[in-house]
Amino acid sequence: MKVEEHQERRLEIAGWPVHLTSYRIGETFHCTADNVSPGANLARTTGATREEAENKAIERATERLKQTRRHAV
């Protein structure tokens, strides 16, 4: 199998920059959401379409990022 239709883009979720990567392997689209600065993974999802996989990843990333507390420095 080959990796096909690979795409990357950046967006902001809950005030944090997020890197979204999506691609297709066989019939399944995979999506990964990472926060940009530390590079840590927030969500990895699959779907029958890119839109479905991305929407799931954005929803899951939003849930996690909303819980991040900012402390006064």
Next chain:
Amino acid sequence: MADYAHPEALVSTEWVAQHASDPNVRIVEVDVDTAEYSKGHVPGAIGWNWTSQLCDTVRRDILSKPHFEKLMAESGISNDTTVILYGDNNNWFAAWALWQMKMYGHKDVRLMNGGRKKWLAEGRDVSTDAPSVTHASYTASGPDNALRAFLDQVQAAVQGGRTSLVDVRSPAEFTGEILAPPGLPETCQRGGHIPGARSVPWGKACNDDGTFKSYDDLKALYGVEGVDGSKPVIAYCRIGERSSHTWFVLRYLLGFDHVRNYDGSWTEWGNLVGAPVERGAAPAAAKA
């Protein structure tokens, strides 16, 4: 443009594609997300799970020598096997695995430059089949603790000032604004950084495609923070995997002789009773 100090520590995705079936080469995927391997990996690659196979699962520690030898043997790796490591997040845990393999004396272990990210972006073949592996015989040396920093050594570095401390976390973690990468559980009681540490986020060592920046760019990146190899370096992050990435850069790409990875990192320091903590941005680096 100068070449890396140890260019042999890296291979390209193309090199891996050409050597995937070489019997003297073992390709290993190590991901942050341990489910990634099963979704599709470099054909012929085996997968290691960092949460269960690359650490002591009872006490907090790296693999013991017997467990390391067992993992190598079960992975079909002998002492003279060329091991190629790669993974997601620009090789975070691939670097963690490489660091442990070097601690136990494996001679020929390299990273696939760009990691899983670059392999996927190039539209290369992937497989969901786990290859059959013939057990090998393996005898480890070490551990070489010159590659690792323990708490007392970090405390001495803070007191003595003769060692460069490099914090590779994000700027917001460094200042104390957040206690963990956004979206991840807070695993420390206090935010900030180890006094005297310089902030050089690990990702600054990478290009957008996941490959490492050039020797000249890396030299400038660390040099501006006063990290130039003239004195020992200790790198740390939160749990030691991002800092093993930086440890690799400093040791093998820039060729610094004395670099340690503090795998206790902020989850140790940020939970210590009475440990000194600095908050906010670091002052401008002093000129060497």
